[in-house]
Amino acid sequence: MFDTLTQRLTAIFDRLRGYGRLTEENIQEALREVRVALLEADVNFRVVKAFIERVRARAVGQDVLQSLTPGQQIVKVVHDELMELLGGSGHRLAMAPHPPTVIMLMGLQGSGKTTSAAKLARHFQRQGQHPLLAAADVYRPAAVEQLKTLGGQLQIPVVGSAGQKPLEICQEALRTAADRGLSPVIVDTAGRLHIDEPMLEELRTLKREVRPHHVLLVADAMTGQDAVTMAERFNSAVGTDAVIMTKLDGDARGGAALSIRQVTGRPIAFVGVGEKPDAFEPFHPDRMASRILGMGDVVSLVEKAQASVDQAKAEELAKKIREESFTLEDFAQQLRQLRSMGPLGELLEMVPFFKGAKGIPAELRGEESELRRYEAIIGSMTPRERLEPQIINGSRRTRIARGSGTSVQDVNRLLKQYAQLKKMMRGLKQLEGRAGTLKGLPFQIPRR
Amino acid sequence: MKFLPALTDCLRQSLERSRNFLSDGLNAVWSLGGVVDEALLEELEELLISADLGADVAREFLELVREEARHGRVSTPEDLRSTLGRFLEEALAGAVAPLALDQRPSVILVLGVNGGGKTTTCGKLAAALKGDGKSVLLAAADTFRAAAIDQLEAWGKRVGVEVIHQAPGSDPAAVVFDAAKAAVARGVDVLIVDTAGRLHTKSNLMEELAKLKRVVGRQLPGAPHESLMVLDATTGQNGLAQAKTFHAGVGLTGLILTKLDGTAKGGIVVRIHRELGLPIKLVGTGERVEDLQPFDPKVFVGGLLPE
Ligand SMILES: Nc1nc2c(ncn2[C@@H]2O[C@H](COP(=O)(O)OP(=O)(O)OP(=O)(O)O)[C@@H](O)[C@H]2O)c(=O)[nH]1
Ligand SMILES: Nc1nc2c(ncn2[C@@H]2O[C@H](COP(=O)(O)OP(=O)(O)OP(=O)(O)O)[C@@H](O)[C@H]2O)c(=O)[nH]1
Ligand SMILES: [Mg+2]
Ligand SMILES: [Mg+2]
Numbered sequence: 001m002f003d004t005l006t007q008r009l010t011a012i013f014d015r016l017r018g019y020g021r022l023t024e025e026n027i028q029e030a031l032r033e034v035r036v037a038l039l040e041a042d043v044n045f046r047v048v049k050a051f052i053e054r055v056r057a058r059a060v061g062q063d064v065l066q067s068l069t070p071g072q073q074i075v076k077v078v079h080d081e082l083m084e085l086l087g088g089s090g091h092r093l094a095m096a097p098h099p100p101t102v103i104m105l106m107g108l109q110g111s112g113k114t115t116s117a118a119k120l121a122r123h124f125q126r127q128g129q130h131p132l133l134a135a136a137d138v139y140r141p142a143a144v145e146q147l148k149t150l151g152g153q154l155q156i157p158v159v160g161s162a163g164q165k166p167l168e169i170c171q172e173a174l175r176t177a178a179d180r181g182l183s184p185v186i187v188d189t190a191g192r193l194h195i196d197e198p199m200l201e202e203l204r205t206l207k208r209e210v211r212p213h214h215v216l217l218v219a220d221a222m223t224g225q226d227a228v229t230m231a232e233r234f235n236s237a238v239g240t241d242a243v244i245m246t247k248l249d250g251d252a253r254g255g256a257a258l259s260i261r262q263v264t265g266r267p268i269a270f271v272g273v274g275e276k277p278d279a280f281e282p283f284h285p286d287r288m289a290s291r292i293l294g295m296g297d298v299v300s301l302v303e304k305a306q307a308s309v310d311q312a313k314a315e316e317l318a319k320k321i322r323e324e325s326f327t328l329e330d331f332a333q334q335l336r337q338l339r340s341m342g343p344l345g346e347l348l349e350m351v352p353f354f355k356g357a358k359g360i361p362a363e364l365r366g367e368e369s370e371l372r373r374y375e376a377i378i379g380s381m382t383p384r385e386r387l388e389p390q391i392i393n394g395s396r397r398t399r400i401a402r403g404s405g406t407s408v409q410d411v412n413r414l415l416k417q418y419a420q421l422k423k424m425m426r427g428l429k430q431l432e433g434r435a436g437t438l439k440g441l442p443f444q445i446p447r448r
Numbered sequence: 449m450k451f452l453p454a455l456t457d458c459l460r461q462s463l464e465r466s467r468n469f470l471s472d473g474l475n476a477v478w479s480l481g482g483v484v485d486e487a488l489l490e491e492l493e494e495l496l497i498s499a500d501l502g503a504d505v506a507r508e509f510l511e512l513v514r515e516e517a518r519h520g521r522v523s524t525p526e527d528l529r530s531t532l533g534r535f536l537e538e539a540l541a542g543a544v545a546p547l548a549l550d551q552r553p554s555v556i557l558v559l560g561v562n563g564g565g566k567t568t569t570c571g572k573l574a575a576a577l578k579g580d581g582k583s584v585l586l587a588a589a590d591t592f593r594a595a596a597i598d599q600l601e602a603w604g605k606r607v608g609v610e611v612i613h614q615a616p617g618s619d620p621a622a623v624v625f626d627a628a629k630a631a632v633a634r635g636v637d638v639l640i641v642d643t644a645g646r647l648h649t650k651s652n653l654m655e656e657l658a659k660l661k662r663v664v665g666r667q668l669p670g671a672p673h674e675s676l677m678v679l680d681a682t683t684g685q686n687g688l689a690q691a692k693t694f695h696a697g698v699g700l701t702g703l704i705l706t707k708l709d710g711t712a713k714g715g716i717v718v719r720i721h722r723e724l725g726l727p728i729k730l731v732g733t734g735e736r737v738e739d740l741q742p743f744d745p746k747v748f749v750g751g752l753l754p755e
Pocket of ligand 1: 274
């Protein structure tokens with residue numbers, strides 16, 4: 001699945017590199033692999049076909065044949081082409097000149113509309129706006145409660161009740177927004193099939209009466225070939241202004257993004273990367289292109305790291321890796337930094353080295369709560385234990401567990417992970433010889 | 449399994465929609481030239497891929513067609529159709545299995561990625577089993593997602609089945625513990641456990657699921673008797689990664705394929721079945737109580753083929 005694909009492409013491109021120069025047949029072979037990769041990534045087969053032709057036209061003769069590193073050149077042509085098709089980044093939802101701005105969400109059942117409504121509201125709240133949520137799904141059991149719970153957590157008001165009609169709820173939302181000076185109004189609608197005419201008619205009615213400034217299609221990143229049918233029908237039946245892709249925190253390659261973009265011509269505005277209200281990001285075509293192709297998202301890694309890591313600390317860390325003097329103390333510090341960047345495993349996964357080789361040990365794919373637990377554990381150790389973890393015997397483990405409010409298993413797990421991390425760092429050190437400098441690792445991975 | 453004896457018209461209807469696609473497709477493909485050449489094979493491949501069967505399965509089918517053509521056994525669109533039908537039915541051999549309901553209580557753990565239809569399926573399944581004369585208990589072990597407990601309770605009320613639950617945010621293992629105890633105390637036939645949606649890539653959440661399994665297993669030896677992964681029919685090739693990881697993490701006993709009432713064909717289950725041998729125990733065909741059916745490979749393949 002994930003890894004074999006990367007390996008397959010890497011193998012092809014390595015082979016291409018070996019040729020020095022390309023023949024048309026070489027491109028042919030590489031493009032066959034790219035085709036399979038895209039299909040495996042769930043890009044619709046028609047979109048794939050058109051895409052391959054575009055790449056071929058661009059690659060043959062010109063770019064690739066004249067290049068000194070043809071393998072890289074093809075990757076770049078494919079990547080650039082993908083990026084171009086995926087569209088620009090940072091599509092902003094413009095605010096209406098006369099508030100409230102109204103944003104309506106629609107999509108298939110379970111795609112993530114209600115969660116995304118809360119995430120969007122949170123997004124605007126963080127920008128200093130005062131959003132209002134309208135719970136216009138009166139069909140699914142507890143859909144209104146779901147949005148009310150989320151609104152409650154974020155202290156964002158929610159209007160609607162299961163006894164009302166969706167249109168009434170929207171109208172009430174508009175009145176409330178006007179009275180209380182709230183904007184934007186974000187309308188959550190019931191999940192529906194793109195072939196369910198009466199339910200599509202409901203959306204059309206809402207659109208006609210409520211006049212949303214933006215109608216957003218919410219689509220699941222795991223969607224397969226049917227993404228084109230779904231997106232096309234919603235677009236022609238109701239009209240789509242932009243797209244939200246959800247559940248990109250998994251390992252779905254997300255080819256549906258390209259398919260949907262192609263059939264609707266509409267930009268992808270945001271991506272959902274988790275269940276919590278803050279797990280929401282603007283769309284980056286470069287990251288998406290890397291993801292669909294299955295090459296480590298180096299760009300994204302560097303960006304994330306630059307935002308939150310102090311360069312000097314990183315240099316120091318690199319030095320420690322080199323000298324193999326990375327202690328639990330350092331580990332705790334790294335955990336604090338990582339926490340501001342997202343799960344450790346996710347971060348490491350962006351580095352092609354880890355993805356390609358053996359992958360990341362399951363234990364290292366932690367979540368935030370886990371990182372916090374680890375900090376507590378390390379906090380309960382004595383300075384000497386932090387420097388010389390090998391002295392941490394059974395009774396010390398029990399004491400540490402009690403002190404940090406965790407279990408001995410937790411302490412064991414942390415020590416195991418620390419040992420694994422050290423081992424991986426040794427691997428990185430060896431990589432240094434091949435890949436250039438190790439400055440600031442693991443936060444500045446040399447580009448390949 | 450006594451319940452769900454016959455396929456309702458509903459399923460037929462919903463499959464009818466997808467049916468025309470491949471048959472029209474085959475005729476169209478054939479009309480290209482009437483010979484098995486590369487162009488025809490490519491079109492065929494695309495037909496299979498468009499149903500989410502995946503490039504590997506498609507390639508294998510093409511091999512078969514090539515082979516048949518070499519022996520002069522493919523000379524009409526009907527030949528192609530029957531070759532494809534045989535291929536798919538063979539690929540799905542062993543995909544039918546009844547629910548294990550012999551124990552008392554029998555515990556059914558329902559799991560899968562976010563939004564696939566777990567809670568809804570739990571409600572529908574409770575109704576179906578109840579309709580079959582069994583006494584059923586539901587456990588709300590999704591304590592994480594907003595209003596997930598309310599949602600299952602609404603289903604419980606709708607189908608007249610009691611729901612064991614605790615406060616939002618409580619430990620799902622504790623809910624399962626309580627529910628298993630209640631199931632024994634009340635002497636019910638079946639306990640259905642609804643779990644929180646989780647992506648298979650989150651190891652801590654997979655661990656949580658394994659723990660739920662251990663907790664019921666300790667209370668009721670042999671439980672859970674079913675660990676069923678809910679798979680949305682719109683899912684593409686990622687469905688295989690889901691099944692593999694959940695299977696490795698908790699040991700699945702089968703799949704439930706939901707949302708077959710849309711236009712997606714759920715072809716990924718063919719690939720999953722071939723790789724993991726997991727049966728497909730149920731299919732979901734809508735949001736109503738009665739929209740749950742046993743899996744019938746003939747009907748499923750028929751959804752892709754003309755009869
Ligand atoms: N991992 C992950 N889960 C998500 C994301 N977005 C939504 N979810 C989860 O997906 C499931 C379905 O989300 P909902 O917001 O209820 O979906 P919906 O489209 O409103 O569903 P219906 O109203 O039933 O059609 C929930 O478990 C969410 O927590 C995401 O970006 N990542
Ligand atoms: N059309 C159709 N919709 C379905 C089917 N099964 C479930 N749904 C809908 O899909 C959406 C998600 O269903 P849920 O049962 O909430 O899914 P879940 O897996 O429990 O979701 P989480 O607990 O959030 O992970 C709801 O809107 C259901 O009504 C089906 O077979 N067909
Ligand atoms: Mg919803
Ligand atoms: Mg649920």
